[in-house]
Amino acid sequence: MHIHAYEKLWLALSIVLILALIGTVTYGAVGPGVAMVADSQSTVDAAALDEDERFSEPRVEQVGENEYEAYIVAYQFGFEPSPIVVPANSTVTLHVTSRDVIHGFEVVGTSANTMAVPGEVSEITVETEEPTEYGLVCNEYCGAGHHVMEGKINVVSQSEFESRGGDSE
Amino acid sequence: MSTAIESEQTFVDKFPDEARVVRAAFLSSFFALLLGAIFGIIQTLHRTDVARIIPSTDYYTVLTAHGVFMVISFTIFFLVGLFTWALTRSLDRPLLNIKITWTWYGLMATGMTLTGISILAGFVDSIDMSADVLYTFYAPLQAHPLFYAGLTVFIVGTWIAGADWFRTFLAWRREHPDERIPLQTFMVLTTMTMWYIASSAVAASVLLFLLPWSLGFIDQVNPTLTRTLFWFFGHPVVYFWLMPAYMLWYTVLPKIAGGRLFSDPLARVVFVLFVLLSTPVGIHHQYLDPGIAEGFKFISMTNTMFLLLPSLLTAFTVVASVEYGARQRGGTGLLGWLTNLPWRKPEFTGMMLAGLMFAAGGFSGMVNAGMNINYLIHNTLWVPGHFHLTVGTAVALTMMAGTYWIWPQISNKPIYSSQIGLFQVVLWFIGMALMSNAMHAQGLLGVPRRTAEPEYSGFDYPTMFGGFEELNIQIAIGGTLLFVSTILFLGNLVLTMGNPKVSGLAEPLPSPVSGAEDAPQVLDNLRLWVGIALTLVVLAYALPIAAIINRGGLLGPGVGTYPVWLAPLFDALADAAAPLFGAVADLSASVVEVVR
Amino acid sequence: MGQSEAANAPTDDVGGEGEDFDPIGTLTLIGIYFAILVLAWVYIYFVEFLGRDLVVVG
Numbered sequence: 001m002h003i004h005a006y007e008k009l010w011l012a013l014s015i016v017l018i019l020a021l022i023g024t025v026t027y028g029a030v031g032p033g034v035a036m037v038a039d040s041q042s043t044v045d046a047a048a049l050d051e052d053e054r055f056s057e058p059r060v061e062q063v064g065e066n067e068y069e070a071y072i073v074a075y076q077f078g079f080e081p082s083p084i085v086v087p088a089n090s091t092v093t094l095h096v097t098s099r100d101v102i103h104g105f106e107v108v109g110t111s112a113n114t115m116a117v118p119g120e121v122s123e124i125t126v127e128t129e130e131p132t133e134y135g136l137v138c139n140e141y142c143g144a145g146h147h148v149m150e151g152k153i154n155v156v157s158q159s160e161f162e163s164r165g166g167d168s169e
Numbered sequence: 170m171s172t173a174i175e176s177e178q179t180f181v182d183k184f185p186d187e188a189r190v191v192r193a194a195f196l197s198s199f200f201a202l203l204l205g206a207i208f209g210i211i212q213t214l215h216r217t218d219v220a221r222i223i224p225s226t227d228y229y230t231v232l233t234a235h236g237v238f239m240v241i242s243f244t245i246f247f248l249v250g251l252f253t254w255a256l257t258r259s260l261d262r263p264l265l266n267i268k269i270t271w272t273w274y275g276l277m278a279t280g281m282t283l284t285g286i287s288i289l290a291g292f293v294d295s296i297d298m299s300a301d302v303l304y305t306f307y308a309p310l311q312a313h314p315l316f317y318a319g320l321t322v323f324i325v326g327t328w329i330a331g332a333d334w335f336r337t338f339l340a341w342r343r344e345h346p347d348e349r350i351p352l353q354t355f356m357v358l359t360t361m362t363m364w365y366i367a368s369s370a371v372a373a374s375v376l377l378f379l380l381p382w383s384l385g386f387i388d389q390v391n392p393t394l395t396r397t398l399f400w401f402f403g404h405p406v407v408y409f410w411l412m413p414a415y416m417l418w419y420t421v422l423p424k425i426a427g428g429r430l431f432s433d434p435l436a437r438v439v440f441v442l443f444v445l446l447s448t449p450v451g452i453h454h455q456y457l458d459p460g461i462a463e464g465f466k467f468i469s470m471t472n473t474m475f476l477l478l479p480s481l482l483t484a485f486t487v488v489a490s491v492e493y494g495a496r497q498r499g500g501t502g503l504l505g506w507l508t509n510l511p512w513r514k515p516e517f518t519g520m521m522l523a524g525l526m527f528a529a530g531g532f533s534g535m536v537n538a539g540m541n542i543n544y545l546i547h548n549t550l551w552v553p554g555h556f557h558l559t560v561g562t563a564v565a566l567t568m569m570a571g572t573y574w575i576w577p578q579i580s581n582k583p584i585y586s587s588q589i590g591l592f593q594v595v596l597w598f599i600g601m602a603l604m605s606n607a608m609h610a611q612g613l614l615g616v617p618r619r620t621a622e623p624e625y626s627g628f629d630y631p632t633m634f635g636g637f638e639e640l641n642i643q644i645a646i647g648g649t650l651l652f653v654s655t656i657l658f659l660g661n662l663v664l665t666m667g668n669p670k671v672s673g674l675a676e677p678l679p680s681p682v683s684g685a686e687d688a689p690q691v692l693d694n695l696r697l698w699v700g701i702a703l704t705l706v707v708l709a710y711a712l713p714i715a716a717i718i719n720r721g722g723l724l725g726p727g728v729g730t731y732p733v734w735l736a737p738l739f740d741a742l743a744d745a746a747a748p749l750f751g752a753v754a755d756l757s758a759s760v761v762e763v764v765r
Numbered sequence: 766m767g768q769s770e771a772a773n774a775p776t777d778d779v780g781g782e783g784e785d786f787d788p789i790g791t792l793t794l795i796g797i798y799f800a801i802l803v804l805a806w807v808y809i810y811f812v813e814f815l816g817r818d819l820v821v822v823g
């Protein structure tokens with residue numbers, strides 16, 4: 001088959017580009033350690049969240065030094081707890097599920113973003129820095145009131161977090 | 170080649186029956202475009218808060234209508250029309266049985282009408298019917314059964330269309346046992362092969378789960394499973410939209426530019442690559458889904474990245490063919506030849522601008538394909554920004570431009586006004602540049618897609634590339650230009666239809682610079698490609714789907730209530746399948762460990 | 766393909782004989798495209814994405 005030399009050159013460049021793209025993503029995974037939402041959590045009965053030890057009480061709890069776990073339920077049309085209060089300068093693992101239909105969980109302007117699927121649990125770990133407030137939106141259409149589905153994530157100082165009694169409701 | 174005869178006769182002179190089908194399909198397509206554009210402008214002005222003529226709860230009815238009419242109806246009706254033209258023209262023989270042809274057209278039209286009714290009924294409170302599920306219809310949001318039933322009928326119509334073309338091809342093959350498959354026919358057959366593989370999954374999802382569920386036969390479905398089956402279909406479908414545009418870029422654009430296709434063999438290679446790679450990638454739409462292992466997501470990403478290859482090759486081949494044309498017309502210099510091109514012809518300028526936007530869409534597509542960077546843009550307005558460049562312009566604008574060229578061939582009527590046509594395609598380009606660019610930028614601010622009111626009470630968006638409000642204005646202006654452009658296109662076409670018939674409009678298609686005889690014979694071996702494609706699909710999907718079913722069950726995690734008359738069947742199936750799924754899931758777990 | 770590897774001046778007569786045609790203009794355009802792609806990718810990945818708060822690390 002006859003392929004013009006220039007086109008061969010372009011073919012080679014294209015393959016280099018493709019490999020570079022895959023390489024960048026791989027670098028992101030091993031260098032800065034960006035991890036994907038995956039299947040680490042077991043499934044949950046969406047119709048009986050109140051009987052599940054993870055989600056019966058949506059909350060943020062301390063599990064180690066500077067380590068926290070948050071259990072968040074998305075529903076038509078909001079998030080629980082509201083607001084989600086987490087301490088600054090700590091590692092927070094968010095567990096997100098849905099009580100009804102598929103929702104999104106997007107912390108506006110950051111790279112924390114995941115789906116909330118009924119029956120499944122999304123687990124993502126993030127590191128908080130200084131105290132600040134983030135907007136939280138549902139970015140997957142979930143019904144006629146989708147556009148009112150919002151929440152807050154408030155990153156507060158460690159001392160303030162403790163004075164609230166640790167857990168946020 | 171039939172060039173000698175064609176130089177005298179147009180398509181409609183030679184194949185009047187087929188030309189009628191092509192016109193009918195195009196008109197259905199453009200009717201959908203009109204509806205889609207009306208809903209498009211309503212939602213653009215609504216979400217940017219420029220004009221809100223509907224309550225926000227109806228926004229999602231509008232959005233469902235826009236999505237379904239644009240990407241199911243407009244694109245696919247155009248495709249079946251174009252493919253009917255291309256196959257008949259390049260085989261130079263009529264379809265086997267025009268009654269069958271009208272049957273599939275009728276099925277598609279009926280199916281789309283039913284689905285359309287179920288969607289539009291959502292505006293009328295007194296009718297107890299709605300399908301506000303958007304064109305992705307993710308369970309557990311549930312539409313009226315008519316929505317799924319209509320889609321099924323529509324898809325069955327496309328399947329019969331494919332069979333019609335394959336049968337006609339086989340009849341041709343009997344008459345021409347030793348000839349190469351003509352390029353356009355090759356494109357039709359490979360594209361339809363891809364379509365059969367892809368649409369099988371959405372058919373399974375609708376027929377096994379969603380339709381029975383909406384009829385109340387089963388109580389619940391597994392949302393991750395139906396979502397995965399949707400995207401099994403949903404990624405290749407974007408290439409199904411794109412292939413008509415590629416066909417026009419490869420076979421018609423070089424001719425309009427005054428040249429010839431640069432390489433027939435490479436065109437074949439590109440279409441084969443699409444058959445092989447366009448399906449085992451759908452999980453890239455589920456990078457942020459729970460319940461799917463990271464290893465599967467990574468595999469999907471590598472396949473997706475390699476899928477860039479055929480499009481990058483296309484960019485070269487098509488531009489080189491245009492350059493060849495320009496040099497034939499006396500063009501010189503490194504880039505000076507660009508001025509020797511027929512920029513006054515809407516069919517040329519439209520396709521070129523469409524291609525340019527596709528190049529830009531290529532960049533945002535790379536970002537969408539990147540696994541972990543998906544956190545940045547997933548479900549933000551970046552995504553509609555991306556696909557309005559690809560399907561919304563590369564495809565849509567090429568189809569409009571192609572119409573200016575092809576309509577005279579199928580009707581013997583000259584285009585009413587080339588000037589309006591030229592103005593219209595340029596207007597589309599400007600409108601889309603504004604709208605899409607601002608959508609990408611808002612996406613980076615974190616503005617979500619698919620929402621009636623993206624302004625929230627609890628926070629403000631950060632400011633980059635202009636603030637939220639300013640970008641809204643750009644989106645609104647862009648959308649308005651697009652709407653005006655659509656109306657000009659449709660108006661021009663209606664006036665064209667009022668023109669008297671004339672003769673001498675025939676435009677033969679020249680043969681490529683490097684022709685089919687230069688293409689390895691194996692490229693025409695469709696059986697081989699189907700075999701490899703299916704293998705890749707099984708490799709990419711068997712384990713993820715088994716794992717999903719193993720995790721959540723066929724009908725989803727949680728308590729299920731099964732319909733009485735189906736229960737024995739389901740129990741038997743589940744019993745039979747359980748050990749199998751168990752084994753496959755164990756295997757998948759170990760594979761995932763390895764991949765990690 | 767041997768002959769076509771020796772690039773002809775683009776001003777050469779390309780009439781009819783495709784074998785003599787070297788798409789140097791195309792190569793130039795697509796080279797520019799390549800450079801834009803690479804720069805834009807580096808920007809969006811390393812500046813926009815990795816530069817944000819709350820990068821998901823687990």
Ligand code: HEM
Pocket residue numbers: 205206207209210212213216232233235236239240243244303304305553557560561562565617618619620621647648649651652655
């Ligand atoms: C008249 C020109 C058009 C305008 C003004 C327009 C406007 C829009 C806007 C603003 C959205 C985003 C809505 C949201 O996410 O909230 C959208 C979504 C969409 N558009 Fe368009 N568009 C136009 C043409 C097209 C064309 C030609 C196509 C494809 C052939 C198309 C396909 C889509 C699809 C598939 C969606 C996503 C629907 C969904 O999220 O469910 N649009 N359009």
Ligand SMILES: [Cu+2]
Pocket residue numbers: 103104138139140141142143146147149
């Ligand atoms: Cu929502």
Ligand SMILES: [Cu+2]
Pocket residue numbers: 403404407451453454
């Ligand atoms: Cu895709």
